[in-house]
Every structure is written in structure tokens, then in C-alpha cells.
Amino acid sequence: MTANQRGSLFMVAAMAGFAVEDMFIKSAAKAMPLGQVLALMGALGVLWFALQSRRVGEPAFPAALRSRTMLVRSSFEMVGRLFYSLAIALTPISVASAILQATPLVVVAGAAH
Numbered sequence: 001m002t003a004n005q006r007g008s009l010f011m012v013a014a015m016a017g018f019a020v021e022d023m024f025i026k027s028a029a030k031a032m033p034l035g036q037v038l039a040l041m042g043a044l045g046v047l048w049f050a051l052q053s054r055r056v057g058e059p060a061f062p063a064a065l066r067s068r069t070m071l072v073r074s075s076f077e078m079v080g081r082l083f084y085s086l087a088i089a090l091t092p093i094s095v096a097s098a099i100l101q102a103t104p105l106v107v108v109a110g111a112a113h
Contacts, residue, residue, distance in 0.1 A: 022088050022097065029089035038085055 021041070028037045050060040064070060087096040 019097070022093055025085055025088050026093055029085075034085055034089055037089075038082065 025037055025041065028040075053060040084096065084100060087099065
């Protein structure tokens with residue numbers, strides 16, 4: 001298998017993982033507040049990331065993580081995740097997924113001069 005084929009398979013697996021995560025968020029948001037769902041998913045993600053970092057011998061929270069640039073970026077990521085999760089909880093998954101997939105196109109269109 002070539003590197004491109006392997007990369008394509010990893011990309012397909014990642015997209016399937018995001019779809020499954022979206023399904024879990026939509027299901028969980030019916031039973032508990034969205035803030036709790038996001039906190040639980042975030043805690044599980046941090047735990048997984050920390051375990052993987054430790055496995056490869058890298059620090060889970062490097063010093064660069066506390067730079068102003070990363071703090072601003074992380075803030076925007078959190079706000080974006082909140083609103084995307086709200087979209088998943090309040091609209092059909094197909095609509096939220098279509099909007100998310102169109103986002104790069106809108107960003108490129110907005111960046112064009």
C-alpha cells in the first residue's frame with residue numbers, strides 16, 4: 001500500500017470518527033445539558049491525548065501551549081466547537097455536517113481579495 005493510499009484510508013477513518021462523535025453528541029444532548037456533554041467529551045479527549053503523548057515520550061502540555069497565540073487560537077476553537085455542538089443538538093446532523101464541510105470554501109472566499 002502506498003503512502004497516499006494509507007493517508008486516504010486514515011482520512012476516511014477520521015471522517016467516520018467525526019460522524020460517530022457527532023452522533024454521540026446528538027444522542028447525549030437529548031439526555032443531558034450540552035455543557036455537560038462538551039465537558040465529558042473534552043475530558044475524554046484530554047485524557048486520550050495525554051496518554052498518547054506519554055506513550056511517545058512527549059509532554060502533554062508543552063510550554064508553547066501557553067503562548068498568547070495558542071491561547072487565542074484555543075479560545076476560538078472552543079467557541080467554534082460550542083456553536084457546532086449546538087448546531088448538532090438543535091438541527092438535523094445532515095444540515096450541521098453540510099455547513100461544516102462548506103466552511104473551508106467560505107473561508108477561502110472571504111480571504112480572496
